[in-house]
Amino acid sequence: xxxxxxxxxxPPISVPYRFFLVAPWFGVLAGLxxxxxxxxxxxxxxxxDTLALVHLIAxxxxxQAMSGAMFQFIPVAVGGNVWRSLWxxxxxxxxxxxxxxxxxxxxxxxxxxxxxxxxxxxLAGVGIFVGVVLLALWRTPATGMTLWTMRIAVxxxxxxxxxxxxxxxxLARGLDLPIIELTNVHLAWGLGGWxxxxxxxxxxxxxxxxxxxxxxxxxxxxxxxxLLLVMLLLWSGLWFRDDLRPAQAFGVPVSLLCVAFASMTLxxxxxxxxxxxxxxxxxxxxxxxxxxxxxxxxTAMAIDPTISDDPRAxxxxxxxxxxxxxxxxxxxxxxxxxxxxxxxxxxxxGAPISAVPNMKKMxxxxxxxxxxxxxxxAVLLLLAAVWLPSLAEVAGLVFSASCAWLAxxxxxxxxxxxRFRDQIRASVLRx
Amino acid sequence: MSTTQPLFQHHxxxxxxxxxxxxxxxxxxxxxGAKAFASFAGQLETHFLSEEEVLFPAFESATGMxxxxxxxxxxxxxxxxxxxxxxxxALVDRxxxxxxxxxxxxxxxxxxxxxxxxxxxxxxxxxxxxxTDIGNSIAQRLVAS
Numbered sequence: 219x220x221x222x223x224x225x226x227x228x229p230p231i232s233v234p235y236r237f238f239l240v241a242p243w244f245g246v247l248a249g250l251x252x253x254x255x256x257x258x259x260x261x262x263x264x265x266x267d268t269l270a271l272v273h274l275i276a277x278x279x280x281x282q283a284m285s286g287a288m289f290q291f292i293p294v295a296v297g298g299n300v301w302r303s304l305w306x307x308x309x310x311x312x313x314x315x316x317x318x319x320x321x322x323x324x325x326x327x328x329x330x331x332x333x334x335x336x337x338x339x340x341l342a343g344v345g346i347f348v349g350v351v352l353l354a355l356w357r358t359p360a361t362g363m364t365l366w367t368m369r370i371a372v373x374x375x376x377x378x379x380x381x382x383x384x385x386x387x388x389l390a391r392g393l394d395l396p397i398i399e400l401t402n403v404h405l406a407w408g409l410g411g412w413x414x415x416x417x418x419x420x421x422x423x424x425x426x427x428x429x430x431x432x433x434x435x436x437x438x439x440x441x442x443x444x445l446l447l448v449m450l451l452l453w454s455g456l457w458f459r460d461d462l463r464p465a466q467a468f469g470v471p472v473s474l475l476c477v478a479f480a481s482m483t484l485x486x487x488x489x490x491x492x493x494x495x496x497x498x499x500x501x502x503x504x505x506x507x508x509x510x511x512x513x514x515x516x517t518a519m520a521i522d523p524t525i526s527d528d529p530r531a532x533x534x535x536x537x538x539x540x541x542x543x544x545x546x547x548x549x550x551x552x553x554x555x556x557x558x559x560x561x562x563x564x565x566x567x568g569a570p571i572s573a574v575p576n577m578k579k580m581x582x583x584x585x586x587x588x589x590x591x592x593x594x595x596a597v598l599l600l601l602a603a604v605w606l607p608s609l610a611e612v613a614g615l616v617f618s619a620s621c622a623w624l625a626x627x628x629x630x631x632x633x634x635x636x637r638f639r640d641q642i643r644a645s646v647l648r649x
Numbered sequence: 650m651s652t653t654q655p656l657f658q659h660h661x662x663x664x665x666x667x668x669x670x671x672x673x674x675x676x677x678x679x680x681x682g683a684k685a686f687a688s689f690a691g692q693l694e695t696h697f698l699s700e701e702e703v704l705f706p707a708f709e710s711a712t713g714m715x716x717x718x719x720x721x722x723x724x725x726x727x728x729x730x731x732x733x734x735x736x737x738x739a740l741v742d743r744x745x746x747x748x749x750x751x752x753x754x755x756x757x758x759x760x761x762x763x764x765x766x767x768x769x770x771x772x773x774x775x776x777x778x779x780x781t782d783i784g785n786s787i788a789q790r791l792v793a794s
Contacts, residue, residue: 294761360769427761430668492668492671493668493672494671558757565728570731572731576753577750577753
């Protein structure tokens with residue numbers, strides 16, 4: 219049988235769930251750290267606590283959620299068989315959590331020993347993950363741009379983490395390396411090569427599916443990922459030239475590519491056949507608007523480098539992209555994937571479908587929408603706090619509360635699953 | 650025209666009337682909702698039957714694969730028929746939460762089912778059944794519905 223034609227290879231529900239349930243708590247920590255550190259932390263992208271904040275979101279929130287989603291997505295969407303997914307999840311999740319916490323503590327306390335200690339944990343965790351996932355993506359007989367874009371994204375993750383490990387060791391041991399240039403390349407691969415690439419790959423599949431939009435045009439899906447990859451390769455080289463102006467100017471075409479993806483997704487959403495708005499479609503829309511503002515700001519900074527003279531300009535970009543684009547996208551995705559996973563696994567327990575509660579009974583809709591509103595408020599406050607540092611404490615607390623609420627909603631979903639599972643098992647036994 | 654082209658296009662048609670039914674019922678317009686739902690349920694049943702009575706048997710006899718992908722698709726048709734029955738009950742009871750929740754579940758089920766067919770099974774059928782008249786018989790069934 220063709221591997222894509224059933225869910226037999228889909229992992230046990232505990233595999234994606236463990237990553238989804240942990241991810242928001244890194245967001246809670248990030249908000250608390252910002253509230254505790256205050257507005258000074260937003261004065262520059264290079265302050266230790268700014269680096270700690272970025273990695274709480276990137277290595278904590280995003281990497282957890284994206285890893286969990288890939289375990290689920292690869293078998294279902296591209297028919298790949300992830301080798302021993304339960305074993306791999308058991309092995310890598312503690313490594314990723316430990317690595318993220320050590321890294322963040324290393325930045326926060328400016329402690330080289332902690333930075334060094336984070337490196338093997340993250341290299342091992344991400345290394346196993348990348349190896350297993352690439353194997354699955356390579357062996358699947360499926361074709362199409364979701365698959366190819368996903369392969370590029372996983373390679374992008376590997377590049378990001380290798381560069382990150384090099385940077386952490388350079389900081390910890392005082393190695394004589396071009397730290398600023400390497401950081402720019404590390405950031406570009408993390409945001410573009412891994413995160414945006416993965417969002418694109420998944421969007422090709424889920425945007426038409428969840429919202430009944432037209433598919434992304436084939437020419438777009440064929441060109442977007444490979445073009446972004448080529449641009450990242452070129453950009454990486456330009457940062458190491460003596461004259462930095464070409465590297466700065468190259469921000470324009472990269473930003474235009476972001477504009478293209480955001481505009482295409484918004485256009486598809488605008489012309490969607492399904493007019494119902496829910497927490498998923500709203501989160502996606504906010505994410506794409508944030509990506510547009512990010513790209514416009516990036517273009518302005520590339521055209522007029524004096525704007526970047528204010529170190530807060532880079533922090534502004536970070537606020538747009540981390541909480542604005544990626545936390546929104548991930549939250550929206552989790553709000554749709556998790557109720558469907560619940561339903562999918564419950565209906566496999568052997569009860570008639572009429573006995574399986576529908577997707578909307580897994581997480582209260584009002585609670586998801588209210589959390590989404592709080593998240594939008596948090597993003598707006600975070601953006602304002604870049605220019606009005608006195609808002610940093612309240613922005614941090616609101617972001618923290620929003621992430622805690624997300625965690626609570628996901629916990630409710632897990633409880634619903636357990637409750638319905640026990641009810642169905644009891645009724646199947648009675649029959 | 651490939652053998653499965655009419656079914657491919659019919660997926661989009663079903664999506665559109667699904668969206669009409671869901672929107673009307675979520676706005677409390679039960680009369681329009683009932684009409685759109687009846688049309689959607691009828692079209693979906695015609696689609697399933699065209700596959701189960703024409704396409705799948707032809708594919709199975711051409712390839713000898715009778716317990717493979719077509720069996721999985723038949724199983725998913727059963728699940729979607731059950732969900733349709735639940736939606737119909739909710740519609741009769743004017744239970745907007747029940748209708749909306751089951752509609753959402755059916756939508757995701759239907760979309761991932763369609764993607765499996767469009768990306769994998771239909772191309773397999775097109776290569777196994779090229780040169781036959783199966784595509785025309787399917788198109789006639791769908792047009793007549």
